Amino acid sequence: MVVRVGINGFGTIGKRIAAAVSKQPDMTLIGVTKATPDYKAWFAKKYNYPLFTAVPEKMEDFKKAGIEVEGTVEDLISQADVMVDCSPDKVGAKNKETFYLPKNKKAIFEGGEKAPVADVSFVSLCNYDEGVGKNYIRCVSCNTTGLVRSLYAVDKAFGIERVIATMVRRSADPPEIKKGPINAIVVDPPTLPSHHGPDVKTVMSHIDITTFAVKVPTTISHLHCVAADLKNEATTGEVIDVFAKSPRIILVSAEKGIRSTAEVIEFARDLGRPRNDLYELAIWLESVKVENKTLYFFQAVHQEAIVVPNNIDAIRAITNTTAKEESIFLTNKTLEILESGIYPS
Amino acid sequence: MVVRVGINGFGTIGKRIAAAVSKQPDMTLIGVTKATPDYKAWFAKKYNYPLFTAVPEKMEDFKKAGIEVEGTVEDLISQADVMVDCSPDKVGAKNKETFYLPKNKKAIFEGGEKAPVADVSFVSLCNYDEGVGKNYIRCVSCNTTGLVRSLYAVDKAFGIERVIATMVRRSADPPEIKKGPINAIVVDPPTLPSHHGPDVKTVMSHIDITTFAVKVPTTISHLHCVAADLKNEATTGEVIDVFAKSPRIILVSAEKGIRSTAEVIEFARDLGRPRNDLYELAIWLESVKVENKTLYFFQAVHQEAIVVPNNIDAIRAITNTTAKEESIFLTNKTLEILESGIYPS
Numbered sequence: 166m167v168v169r170v171g172i173n174g175f176g177t178i179g180k181r182i183a184a185a186v187s188k189q190p191d192m193t194l195i196g197v198t199k200a201t202p203d204y205k206a207w208f209a210k211k212y213n214y215p216l217f218t219a220v221p222e223k224m225e226d227f228k229k230a231g232i233e234v235e236g237t238v239e240d241l242i243s244q245a246d247v248m249v250d251c252s253p254d255k256v257g258a259k260n261k262e263t264f265y266l267p268k269n270k271k272a273i274f275e276g277g278e279k280a281p282v283a284d285v286s287f288v289s290l291c292n293y294d295e296g297v298g299k300n301y302i303r304c305v306s307c308n309t310t311g312l313v314r315s316l317y318a319v320d321k322a323f324g325i326e327r328v329i330a331t332m333v334r335r336s337a338d339p340p341e342i343k344k345g346p347i348n349a350i351v352v353d354p355p356t357l358p359s360h361h362g363p364d365v366k367t368v369m370s371h372i373d374i375t376t377f378a379v380k381v382p383t384t385i386s387h388l389h390c391v392a393a394d395l396k397n398e399a400t401t402g403e404v405i406d407v408f409a410k411s412p413r414i415i416l417v418s419a420e421k422g423i424r425s426t427a428e429v430i431e432f433a434r435d436l437g438r439p440r441n442d443l444y445e446l447a448i449w450l451e452s453v454k455v456e457n458k459t460l461y462f463f464q465a466v467h468q469e470a471i472v473v474p475n476n477i478d479a480i481r482a483i484t485n486t487t488a489k490e491e492s493i494f495l496t497n498k499t500l501e502i503l504e505s506g507i508y509p510s
Numbered sequence: 511m512v513v514r515v516g517i518n519g520f521g522t523i524g525k526r527i528a529a530a531v532s533k534q535p536d537m538t539l540i541g542v543t544k545a546t547p548d549y550k551a552w553f554a555k556k557y558n559y560p561l562f563t564a565v566p567e568k569m570e571d572f573k574k575a576g577i578e579v580e581g582t583v584e585d586l587i588s589q590a591d592v593m594v595d596c597s598p599d600k601v602g603a604k605n606k607e608t609f610y611l612p613k614n615k616k617a618i619f620e621g622g623e624k625a626p627v628a629d630v631s632f633v634s635l636c637n638y639d640e641g642v643g644k645n646y647i648r649c650v651s652c653n654t655t656g657l658v659r660s661l662y663a664v665d666k667a668f669g670i671e672r673v674i675a676t677m678v679r680r681s682a683d684p685p686e687i688k689k690g691p692i693n694a695i696v697v698d699p700p701t702l703p704s705h706h707g708p709d710v711k712t713v714m715s716h717i718d719i720t721t722f723a724v725k726v727p728t729t730i731s732h733l734h735c736v737a738a739d740l741k742n743e744a745t746t747g748e749v750i751d752v753f754a755k756s757p758r759i760i761l762v763s764a765e766k767g768i769r770s771t772a773e774v775i776e777f778a779r780d781l782g783r784p785r786n787d788l789y790e791l792a793i794w795l796e797s798v799k800v801e802n803k804t805l806y807f808f809q810a811v812h813q814e815a816i817v818v819p820n821n822i823d824a825i826r827a828i829t830n831t832t833a834k835e836e837s838i839f840l841t842n843k844t845l846e847i848l849e850s851g852i853y854p855s
Contacts, residue, residue, distance in 0.1 A: 331722065333676075333724055335695075346728075348728050348729055348730060349771045349772030349773075350680075350728055350770060351769055351771075352733070352764060352770065352794055353769070355764030355765075355769055355794050355796045355797055355808070356764075357797045357798075357799045357807065358799070375801070377676065377808070379678055379733060379735065379808075382727045382728055383693050383694055383695055383727055384693060385693060386695065388695040390676045390722035392674045392720065392722075419697065419701075424696055424697060424700055425696040425697065426695045426696075427692075427693060427694030428694075452697060452700055452701060454702045456703070456720070459720070461702040463700070463722070
């Protein structure tokens with residue numbers, strides 16, 4: 166079966182999932198929606214993605230702008246096996262009420278929606294099977310995806326008692342010109358703990374995790390500082406071995422020149438990745454350290470890209486078309502995700 | 511007795527300590543040194559600080575630049591009761607060998623020097639008496655000063671089992687134009703733990719503390735994310751009460767608009783502080799939270815200013831002229847350090 170995928174919203178995440186869906190042998194991208202006829206609509210046409218209006222009443226605006234559309238979001242939904250909702254935060258929940266529920270349509274939401282929007286909060290490496298055949302899946306946010314990837318690997322190998330993590334977050338994505346800060350570190354939220362810990366627990370409910378979050382003036386990646394008390398003894402070398410064998414994780418070497426998020430992203434650019442997307446979680450090799458049964462490490466999360474492979478897997482899980490291992494294999498292969506290991510090796 | 515203070519180095523810290531010494535009724539600033547005759551030398555003259563050359567051979571350079579000097583650093587040392595060494599990192603240790611030891615002169619070093627340079631690593635609120643009458647004192651770095659201030663208060667009140675803290679560090683001071691990063695978060699150092707934890711232990715040897723450090727593109731303040739496991743039960747309210755009564759700590763309110771380091775420094779500007787210096791450690795009121803005997807909070811450290819009152823106290827301790835409480839009172843009064851409490855109140 167070839168799954169007919171519609172994408173509602175063509176922003177930072179939507180355009181990336183559209184490109185990724187186009188690369189899947191078992192999926193057809195039947196269309197994307199845009200709310201306004203701006204330059205991104207031009208790109209949808211350029212890439213031959215059938216274009217629909219996200220807001221039914223806006224057909225006229227597109228006509229005036231000289232951009233032909235195939236119809237409205239409702240037309241797209243009626244043709245789709247599954248919708249991936251990449252609307253701005255909280256709009257997905259409204260779309261569920263307005264469109265997906267009435268039309269009895271399976272839908273995948275992103276991390277900007279609250280957990281109750283869906284039947285399951287999903288990270289394919291961790292709980293693919295919980296998503297199989299569901300009506301609504303929520304792919305968790307970039308920060309949560311990053312945390313779950315590494316913590317799941319560590320928890321499986323050694324058990325985790327407790328995690329304390331600080332998210333040093335990029336303030337805005339590269340094209341966002343209205344967001345700050347300019348010269349500041351923002352406590353965001355100022356209250357502790359931040360919501361990131363509880364969000365991890367929507368996927369790994371048994372993990373005791375507390376998180377801090379601050380926003381800093383950079384655009385190209387989040388950085389996490391993670392301290393995890395382990396249940397079982399482990400050496401630094403054993404943890405490195407686990408990370409070096411975990412899917413969608415790469416170890417990057419500061420000694421070889423990757424000492425910052427800028428250099429992590431330069432690595433993705435030099436790989437020739439479209440839009441310099443790094444789907445992999447990057448963990449600093451030299452940062453991994455176990456002391457008195459506590460594990461410490463730094464990891465970088467490319468906020469625009471890390472959720473993409475998870476969404477592709479979610480499409481297969483929700484439509485119950487493919488088993489976990491096969492989906493992950495296929496997604497990794499089509500997106501050219503790196504073999505796990507140390508880079509540069 | 512009026513203590514004759516010489517300051518070796520007139521950079522970020524030196525110029526601030528010079529201004530602070532000038533305000534003390536029991537001290538005389540007998541001079542400052544400069545290595546090069548740049549615009550900062552002009553300011554030394556403007557403020558009527560007797561100027562000496564930091565490098566004896568450079569008298570000629572100053573003459574050529576039309577800047578009159580009183581002599582060399584050796585002349586300054588011979589007139590001083592105590593020298594405060596504000597040279598660049600590691601130069602203080604060299605100065606000790608070259609000048610202070612041979613001349614048998616008491617000296618205070620800054621946090622850029624390693625602990626063994628001095629007889630004691632010093633934070634006046636915590637271990638003033640250990641500095642009394644010593645020959646060499648090291649005033650710890652801004653990050654360590656900030657950590658010790660809050661942790662000492664918490665430890666005294668409730669006991670501390672263990673601390674995990676992340677230092678989100680400004681990359682450069684405001685006038686430093688050659689330092690980065692531009693658009694990045696740098697793991698600095700990439701290895702864990704960072705040196706900040708051990709540096710805290712030079713003052714509070716019994717504290718089990720592990721630290722992460724990253725550098726971000728901002729100039730005006732460090733920000734710390736602190737998690738402290740407590741020995742004894744405490745409520746969030748009890749901890750807030752302790753901070754609200756701790757000297758040189760202020761609680762700032764995110765709800766009232768202070769949500770970032772930029773707004774913390776704007777607060778200092780609006781106070782009319784010289785060079786917008788915030789001598790106080792700023793802890794976010796709303797961030798303070800105790801959960802399962804672990805305390806969480808955010809604090810901001812103005813890297814250029816927080817060490818200044820500690821240096822003034824160190825001058826009194828090393829010369830054994832004043833008792834702890836009196837020194838702290840006098841320093842706070844002359845520098846107009848805020849009463850502890852919540853701001854805005």
